[in-house]
Amino acid sequence: MxxxxxxxxxxxxxxxxxxxxxxxxxxxxxxxxxxxxxxxxxxxxxxxxxxxxxxxxxxxxxxxxxxxxxxxxxxxxxxxxxxxxxxxxxxxxxxxxxxxxxxxxxxxxxxxxxxxxxxxxxxxxxxxxxxxxxxxxxxxxxPRLRTAGGSEREAQLVRGLSGREGQVLRLLADGRSNADIGARLGLTEATVKSYVSTVLTKLGAENRVQAALIAQRVSGSGQR
CATH class of the missing domain: 3.40.50.2300 (Response regulator)
Incomplete structure (x- = not known):
């Protein structure tokens, strides 16, 4: 708790x-x-x-x-x-x-x-x-986690996010908590939690860290 x-x-x-x-x-x-x-x-x-x-x-x-x-x-x-x-x-x-x-x-x-x-x-x-x-x-x-073809596939998944989901993902990739993301985007913590859950599902990520790494890989490869 x-x-x-x-x-x-x-x-x-x-x-x-x-x-x-x-x-x-x-x-x-x-x-x-x-x-x-x-x-x-x-x-x-x-x-x-x-x-x-x-x-x-x-x-x-x-x-x-x-x-x-x-x-x-x-x-x-x-x-x-x-x-x-x-x-x-x-x-x-x-x-x-x-x-x-x-x-x-x-x-x-x-x-x-x-x-x-x-x-x-x-x-x-x-x-x-x-x-x-x-x-x-x-x-x-x-470099070690990037696999051949992975960046393009992940870029497509990131591009498939809605505008708000993309904002949540970028803040999540910065290590922001749900409360911090909510404060920055004018959302309640419960709403942010729902967005995070949707983002994880769409990216096929099991947790926030995996989603953050996907966002950073896509950003680092220059693909949006």
Whole structure:
């Protein structure tokens, strides 16, 4: 369940096998005063346990952990009702895992060396229903995810969207939450949610991040 009271801190779980990294992230996030790290996990098994016990709004998950790795945990976690918004923590040399996490339904992809302000903003965006894509990860993903003929097919799907649906997709591709999209377009959150659902269906995307990547591929190829 995501926060409904703006005064309530965003509840976060951190999963990484490096204790020093977890400690650093905890300090960084809680220093903001609007985020509370409610639990930490050193592997995928512990992640599943603490999520069940603490019901966080957001989970930040490393992909390489001993025992049950982050990807295996994500695959199971994101099938559960009420699963938290989840972002993968990765490094440049591990970005081959990102496409798998995308297929499992991860809501975001963050680099561990991201600026503190970016991480704090990402956590709030995730809690608000947004998708978070570090631009450096996106730049590396696009060439590998682009398949022959895919750009033209995707461009046709994007061109098939209505004007309003296209506006929603562009804002979604920027990682905007439903509330933010609604504020920018003068729509209620419920209406934006309906538009997002329609856009996902028309694009054949399983989640917001997949739709965002399609929009960025089409934009990057110069096809409108």
């Amino acid at each position: 995501l926060p409904t009271d703006e005064a309530r801190p965003v509840r976060v779980v951190l999963a990484d096998d490096e204790a020093m990294l977890r400690r650093g992230l905890r300090v960084l996030l809680e220093e903001d005063g609007t985020i509370q790290v409610v639990a930490e996990a050193c592997d995928g098994g512990e992640l599943m346990t603490v999520v069940r016990e603490h019901q966080p709004d957001v989970a930040l998950v490393d992909v390489q952990m001993p025992g049950i790795d982050g990807l295996t945990a994500l695959r199971d976690l994101l099938t559960k009702p009420g699963a938290p918004a989840t972002a993968v923590l990765t490094t440049f040399d591990l970005d081959a895992y990102v496409s798998d996490a995308l297929q499992f339904g991860a809501n975001g992809f963050l680099l561990k060396d991201a600026e503190p302000e970016s991480l704090v903003r990402a956590v709030h965006d995730l809690a608000a229903g947004g998708a978070v894509l570090d631009p450096r990860i996106t730049a590396r993903l696009l």
